[in-house]
Amino acid sequence: MTLKEIADLAGVSTATVSYVINHSAPVSDKTRSKVEKIIKETGYHSNMLAKSLRRNESRLIGILVEDVTVAHTAYIIDGINEIAEKKKYNTILCNLRLLSKIGSRFDDISECQADIDNEINVLLSMQVDGIIYIGMHDRRINHIVKNSPIPVVYCYCYSDNEGSSVRYNNEQTAYQLTQMVINKGHRKIAVMNGLKTSEPASLRFKGFMRALEESGISIPDAYVATGNWKFDDARAAALKMLKIEKNNTADDRPTAIVAMNDEMAVGVYYAAEELGLRIPDDLSVTGFDHADVARYIYPSLTTAERPLQLMGYRALEMLIENISGENICQNNAIYPCTIINGESIRDLNNNPVKTNMGT
Amino acid sequence: MTLKEIADLAGVSTATVSYVINHSAPVSDKTRSKVEKIIKETGYHSNMLAKSLRRNESRLIGILVEDVTVAHTAYIIDGINEIAEKKKYNTILCNLRLLSKIGSRFDDISECQADIDNEINVLLSMQVDGIIYIGMHDRRINHIVKNSPIPVVYCYCYSDNEGSSVRYNNEQTAYQLTQMVINKGHRKIAVMNGLKTSEPASLRFKGFMRALEESGISIPDAYVATGNWKFDDARAAALKMLKIEKNNTADDRPTAIVAMNDEMAVGVYYAAEELGLRIPDDLSVTGFDHADVARYIYPSLTTAERPLQLMGYRALEMLIENISGENICQNNAIYPCTIINGESIRDLNNNPVKTNMGT
DNA sequence: GTGAAAGCGCTAACAG
C-alpha cells in the first residue's frame, strides 16, 4: 500500500495525501476526512525509507554499545528510549560485543577498531542523524569515532577530542560515602579498591582519600586493599585484612570498609561472616553502584545509585540539541549519584566503640 | 557524497559504480580498481535508505522488547546481534517499557495495546523485513501482533495464533533438577514455587511433581511453599517451613528445597543461616535461572542456565528462514537448559542422613 | 485548496 494508491482511492493527488498526513498544507475538511477514512480503512502506514530519503533526515539515532550484556547498558538504553519516544526518534542498535573480545582489558579497544569502523559505517549508511556511544566501562575513548560527519555523544565514557559526554561523579560520590562513615564516628577506615588500571577506581579512591584528609584521618597501608571489582578477590583481600595476625590485636582492625562497588561489598560481607564479625555491629561496610546483588544481602547495604536512566535521557537530549544546531559546543556532563541508605554502617557516636572480638 | 559523485570522479556511469560496490555485474579490473580507489579516498558509504527503497528489502530486523531492563533481554538481544552481524542484517530496537507500565501483571498486556500497535507501525514503516518480539516473562501473548504482513518470531513467550516462538523447557528442567536431588538420596523434598499466576511457575512445579511421582515419593502440603519469585517472600516462607514448630521434630523438616529460581534460592540460604542450618550439610538447595546472584553465594548453587543467547540465535535464524521463504510453517522451538553443578546438594547415599539439629 | 512534476540516491533491465 503506497501513498499513490491512497491518492487514487480518494480521487486526489499524491500531494494532497501528503498534506493530510503531514499537516504540511491546508486541506479542506471534506478532502481531509475522505483521505483519512481511506487511510484508516486500508491500514496504510507511510514508508519511512522513502520519506527519509526525500527529506534528507531520518529521525534515526544510532546507539552504538560496547556490550549490551553489561548491566548498566540496558538502563541507559531504557532512558534513551523514553526520550526517543517522546521526541519521535527511532533508535537503531549496534552491539560491538566487546566483552567477549577484550574482556576487562578496557584500554585495548583499538584492537577492535576495524569492527568499530565497520559498525559506524553501517550507522552512517543508515543515515542516522546522530550517534550515542555507550561504554562498557567509564574511561577515555579517543580516536574511535573519527571525524564523524554527524554529532556523537559518549555515555558512560568520554573522548577528549570530539563529542560531548554524559557521566556520573565517581570522585564526589566516594567522597560522600566516606564522609558518611566518618560522620558516624569511624576513624579506622579501610578501603577495598577496584581494578588498579581502572579510571573510576582511581577517581573513587581519590574521593575516599579527600574525605579522610579533610577530617585529618590517616590510615596505614594495610587498610588499602584491592579487590579488582570482583567478589572473590574482595573476599580474599578482606579476609586477610580482617584476620588478626600475630603481633596484632583486634584494635588494629578497621571498624569500617569502604568498598568501591557492591560486588566487592558482598565479598566483604562474606569475609566478615567467616570471621564471625557481624555487620554493622563489628564492621561497617559501604558499597557503590546499587547493583542487583545489594538487594539480596542482610543487613541492607549503604551504597550509591548511578543515575543511569538520567544519563540516557541527557545523552539523547544533548544529541538532539547538536543535531538541530541549538547547541553545538562540546559538553561534558557529570551527574551526581544518589546515596542509598542501608543498615550497614554502625553509628559509633551513639554506640561507643567496643573491642571487636568477633562472636 | 553520493554514488553519482563517485561516478563523476571516476569518469564512469552510476551503473558501473553500483556494479563495483555490489558485485552485481562483471567489471574490468582497471575500472574496478579505479572506482575502488576513489571510494576509499572519499570515505564514501552508500545510502541504505535509497538502496532499500529501490530494492524493496531493508535487511532490517525489528526487535520489539517488552522491557530492555529485564535481565534476560540483553542476552537474547546479544544472541540476535551475533547472527545479524553474520547475516548482514541490522536491528532496530523498540522498547515497550512495560515494566513501569504493568509491572508483574504480565497478563494485563492488552492495556498497552495502543502502545504496541504504535511501535509495530513504526517498525513496519521502517520497512523491517521481520520482527522478533521478546517477552519480559514467558507466557502466551495472543492478539498482540495482528495480521502482520511480515514474519514474526516470539522469543521468551509465544502466541497460539501466529508466528513461531523460541523458548526453553521449564518442565523438563525442573524435572531434571528434582531428579538430581532424588538421586542423591533425598526423600523429604520441599519446593519453593514462583508466582502462582505465572505459567513458568506451574510448568516448573509440574516437572517437580513428575520427578517425585516417578520415584514414588509423596510430600506433605507443608512442603509446598510459594515465594512469588522473590527473595523476601522465599526467605519468609522458608523460615516458616524450616522452623521446628511445637508437635514437630527435626525429622519433619525437608532435607532439600527445590527453589524455582535463584533469587528464591538465595532467600532459602538466608533462612537456613538464620536457623543455623548449614548448606548442604543440613539442607540441600537448588535454584533455577543461573542468575548473577548465584555467583555471590556460598556454597555455590546447583541451578539451571537458560539458553538465552541460543534463543536469540534461533529466533533470528527462524525469522530469516521465514523472510526468505525457506520455511514458512509455524514453528515452536523449546530448548533445554544446562544444569550447573554447584555444591548445594548433599549426597545422602554416601553420607547417611543424620538428624538435622542445626548448629 | 489542490495538482503536476521534479527529484532524493540507488538498482537493474536493456541496449550497445
Add this chain to the structure above:
DNA sequence: CTGTTAGCGCTTTCAC
C-alpha cells in the same frame, strides 16, 4: 564490459 534510463515512495515547489 559499460552506459542509459526508468522508477522505488515520498515531499515540496510552483502553478492554477
